[in-house]
Amino acid sequence: MTAATTPGLRVERAGPQALIQDAGRFGVRHLGVTQGGALDWVSLGWANWLLGNPPETPGLEIAIGDLELRIEASARLALAGADLGATLDGRPLPNNASFAVEAGQRLAFAAPVRGLRAYLAVPGGIDAEPVLGSVATVTREGLGGLDGHGRALAAGDTLGWRGQGCADRVLPRDVVLPPEAEAALALVPGAQIAHFAGDSVFAAFNREWRVDDRADRMGVRLLGPELHCRLSGMISEGIPLGAVQVPADGQPIVLLNDRQTIGGYPRLGALTPLACARLAQLAPGESLRLTPTTPAQARRAHLAQWARWHADD
Amino acid sequence: MTPRLETVGMDSLIVRLFETIDEANMPWLAAADSALREAFGSALIDLVPSYTTLLVHYDVVALTPGEARERIRTALTDLAPASAEQGRRHVIPVWYDESVGPELPRIAERLGTSVADVVERHCARDYGVFALGFAPGYGFMGLVEATLATPRLKTPRQKVAAGSVGIADRQTAIYPLRSPGGWNLLGRTAVTLFDRDREGYSLLRPGDRVRFEAIDRETFIAQGGDTTPLEEREERP
Numbered sequence: 192m193t194a195a196t197t198p199g200l201r202v203e204r205a206g207p208q209a210l211i212q213d214a215g216r217f218g219v220r221h222l223g224v225t226q227g228g229a230l231d232w233v234s235l236g237w238a239n240w241l242l243g244n245p246p247e248t249p250g251l252e253i254a255i256g257d258l259e260l261r262i263e264a265s266a267r268l269a270l271a272g273a274d275l276g277a278t279l280d281g282r283p284l285p286n287n288a289s290f291a292v293e294a295g296q297r298l299a300f301a302a303p304v305r306g307l308r309a310y311l312a313v314p315g316g317i318d319a320e321p322v323l324g325s326v327a328t329v330t331r332e333g334l335g336g337l338d339g340h341g342r343a344l345a346a347g348d349t350l351g352w353r354g355q356g357c358a359d360r361v362l363p364r365d366v367v368l369p370p371e372a373e374a375a376l377a378l379v380p381g382a383q384i385a386h387f388a389g390d391s392v393f394a395a396f397n398r399e400w401r402v403d404d405r406a407d408r409m410g411v412r413l414l415g416p417e418l419h420c421r422l423s424g425m426i427s428e429g430i431p432l433g434a435v436q437v438p439a440d441g442q443p444i445v446l447l448n449d450r451q452t453i454g455g456y457p458r459l460g461a462l463t464p465l466a467c468a469r470l471a472q473l474a475p476g477e478s479l480r481l482t483p484t485t486p487a488q489a490r491r492a493h494l495a496q497w498a499r500w501h502a503d504d
Numbered sequence: 505m506t507p508r509l510e511t512v513g514m515d516s517l518i519v520r521l522f523e524t525i526d527e528a529n530m531p532w533l534a535a536a537d538s539a540l541r542e543a544f545g546s547a548l549i550d551l552v553p554s555y556t557t558l559l560v561h562y563d564v565v566a567l568t569p570g571e572a573r574e575r576i577r578t579a580l581t582d583l584a585p586a587s588a589e590q591g592r593r594h595v596i597p598v599w600y601d602e603s604v605g606p607e608l609p610r611i612a613e614r615l616g617t618s619v620a621d622v623v624e625r626h627c628a629r630d631y632g633v634f635a636l637g638f639a640p641g642y643g644f645m646g647l648v649e650a651t652l653a654t655p656r657l658k659t660p661r662q663k664v665a666a667g668s669v670g671i672a673d674r675q676t677a678i679y680p681l682r683s684p685g686g687w688n689l690l691g692r693t694a695v696t697l698f699d700r701d702r703e704g705y706s707l708l709r710p711g712d713r714v715r716f717e718a719i720d721r722e723t724f725i726a727q728g729g730d731t732t733p734l735e736e737r738e739e740r741p
Contacts, residue, residue, distance in 0.1 A: 220550040220561070222698070222706040223636040322700055332640050333681060334700075382510035382518070426525060427637065427644075429552030429559025431516035453554050453637035461513030486569040489514035493564055 197355075198263045199313060202348040203297070206257030209344040211317050211336050214247035216325040220452050226432060227327030227335060228448050230408060230471035231308050232464065234272030236500055237366060238312035241269035241289040243358030246500045248316035249326045251344075253309045256300040262292045263349070266314055267357055273306025273472055287367045289359060306472040315354020329449055331409075363499070373399070374473060376466035377484040377492070378435060383422065383457050387437075391418040395443075395459055396481055403442075404475035408449040411470055413479075417441030420457040427455040433462030435481075445470060463489040465496060507536070507580050509573055515549070515564045519576060522556035525646075527632045529556060530711045531585035537710075538586070543579035547572075553710050554635040555644075591711035593630070596678070598669050598716050599724035600626075600691035603733040605669070607688035611654055623718050625649055626690060631676060633712045641680040641698030643708035648676050660686030665734060667692045669716065676716075691718075694729035 202209075212235065215228025229235035229252050236246030256275040269289035270277060277284045280296050286309070292298065300309060319326040319337050328336035328343065336342050337350070344350075384392060394416035403412035418441045430436075434446045436456035445462055446454075447470075462470065463484065473479060484492075508520040521536060522529045533553050540551055540560060547566040552559040562572045600623040602608055612619045631645035638644075653674045661684060664670075668679045670687030679685055680697035697707050708714065725731060 217549050219640075219705065220552050221636060221710075222640055222704075223638060223642050224640045224705075226550075323705065331683070334640070339700075379511065379513050381512045426555045426557075427635065428518060428554045428557040429516075429561075431513035431559065431561060433513060451638055452552055453635060458512070460511075461516070463514045486511060486514050490564045490569065493514065497565070 197266075197351050198349050199266060199352045200298070200350040201261040201263055202258075202344050202346050202350070203261050204257070204259040204346055205344045205348075206255060207343055208252075208254035209258045210252045210254075210328040211249055211319055211344070212252040212327050213249045213325055215327050215448060216323050216329075216334070219323050220429070223452050224323060224334070225329055225332060225450060225452060226448050227325065227329040229310065230448055231272050231310065231468040233468040233496060234308070234472075235310040235312070236496075237287070237362060238269045238271035238310040239316075240500050241271065241358070241360050241362065242267060242312050242314060243360070244312060244314075244316060244354070246497075248312065249319060250313065250317060251311040251350075253300050253311060254307060256302045258300040258344075260298045262294055262296040262298060265291070265293045266352070267291050267359065268298075269312040270309055271312075271362070272310045273308050274304040275309045276301035276304050277309065287362050303474065307474055308471055313350070313352040314357045315352050318351040318353050331449065374469050374477070374479040375482050376470060376479055377463045377489060378466065378481045379460050379463060379486055379489055380483055381434075381458050381460035383420075384459050386420050386422045386457060387459065388419040388421070391416070391420070392459075394418065396483055399478050399480060402470075402473045402475050402477050402479065406475060408447060410444045410446045410450060411473075413443045413445065415442070418443060418459070422457040425455040425457060427453040430454050431461045432464060433467045435459040435461060447471065463493065465489075465492055507576075507583075509576060511569075512559070516559060516561045517572060517576065519558045519560060519580070520556065521558075525555045525634065527647075530591070530632055530634070531587070532583070533558065534586040534590060534711045535583055536580060539579040539583060540576065543575045554637070586711075591633070591709065591713055593713045593715070594707065595715050595717050596693050596695050597719040597723065597727065598691040598693045599721055599729060599731075600718050601721065604665065604692040604731070605690040606734055607654065607671075608690050611652065611671075611688065611690075615651060622652070622690070625652055626671075626676070627716045627718055630713045630715050633708050633710050633714060634675075635710055636706060636708065639680055639683055639698075641706040641708060642677060643697075643712075643714070645676050645714055647674040650674065654688045656686040657688065660684050661734075664689065665692065665730065665732065667694060667729065668734075669693060689734065692724070692729060694724060694727035
């Protein structure tokens with residue numbers, strides 16, 4: 192662990208899922224190393240944007256809540272993503288905004304009000320030594336995080352940050368609006384979709400899906416119509432982010448950042464990275480629809496998101 | 505050699521070279537790997553070779569989907585297999601013992617032979633590394649001789665110790681770190697498969713060759729091996 196530039200936050204209490212995340216680990220997937228990184232990379236990006244950090248700057252991904260931090264140094268911090276009932280010294284904090292903190296104050300996250308994962312940005316990013324090019328915490332692989340060995344935050348940890356002063360921005364209105372009641376997640380159909388039964392493909396895009404409680408950073412299972420594929424016993428191959436794989440029980444699993452790097456289940460295609468970020472905020476039981484898109488359309492939407500962060504650079 | 509290109513996501517394409525698992529695929533996959541790395545340069549985010557395919561994950565800021573396809577087509581025109589001697593050969597010492605390889609006696613029993621004979625058969629040939637995956641540095645190797653082929657456990661173990669050597673069907677592998685796993689365990693090695701301080705991190709690379717060598721308990725301990733038995737009771741409460 193490196194010496195923190197500024198000791199900024201002390202962890203008083205932590206649930207199992209407060210993780211340091213950035214964009215993820217790239218260039219090593221051929222060695223079996225997973226991507227990792229913020230599941231809702233859009234919210235991490237906005238949290239960083241609020242402080243004037245680059246969108247992929249290391250921040251804290253707080254899933255579910257159950258986290259209490261003691262402020263060690265005065266600064267401006269920012270929150271985006273889920274509303275986890277955050278409070279500063281017991282007073283509710285506005286979500287999707289930056290706020291001033293002073294040494295001695297307590298920043299606490301209770302439980303999800305809306306969404307699942309909140310992102311906390313700090314000046315210049317959380318100070319942690321990158322492992323294989325990234326600080327992304329992957330517990331299963333023992334990589335990243337504060338100690339470099341994939342450990343989630345625990346009581347007694349001290350987080351430092353790398354920067355000093357920072358911007359004081361307000362999020363564009365359309366970003367802070369509540370997400371639509373039923374999420375529409377864009378999916379790029381893959382070549383293997385040709386091996387699915389016609390009525391299964393129809394059902395995939397026209398029926399409602401529900402998020403199962405079997406959901407974590409590796410993947411999210413969806414409940415809905417049973418999908419049938421003529422392929423079975425495929426040879427394992429590389430799996431992209433958002434791949435929608437369909438095992439024999441016909442219930443799809445969307446593979447997210449901490450997925451295994453290769454696998455052998457037939458796939459409908461892959462959610463776009465924007466859709467993956469949206470999915471990461473859906474709680475078990477929430478409903479969604481899948482909408483087909485093309486790689487070119489998906490790319491345009493993706494680049495548009497990045498352009499917003501760089502608009503006033 | 506006509507590679508097939510398949511869309512698999514916004515920024516990813518699968519290059520399909522073969523339809524079946526075969527050690528003869530490896531020189532072709534190695535050649536495609538080099539050609540694609542060169543063709544994409546900094547526009548390549550990740551390239552994941554597997555038994556019959558390569559997954560190309562490219563940077564959408566740098567390339568449109570059409571441009572990515574074109575680069576792949578150009579790169580793979582007139583592809584020639586890489587030299588079969590390119591991969592490295594590793595000799596991996598393994599302590600074969602029931603306490604750390606609980607399926608060893610079961611396989612011997614099924615074959616109507618001794619544990620020593622099963623060990624001898626597992627050590628009798630070089631295995632090719634087909635692909636890395638499942639965990640950092642986890643190499644899928646094969647093929648073990650047909651008589652040793654054993655299907656995966658019906659219920660995977662919650663915890664398999666680091667260094668465990670296993671068999672699934674006609675493939676064999678070593679668990680680089682403690683993880684869940686459903687392979688049939690024969691023994692354990694003290695060799696470190698994945699090391700963040702090692703050049704290239706992973707001991708095994710696709711196309712490498714691996715030979716297992718049986719060692720006794722004392723040698724295993726001298727090499728730093730962990731003799732803690734696999735405690736099945738604890739894993740299945």
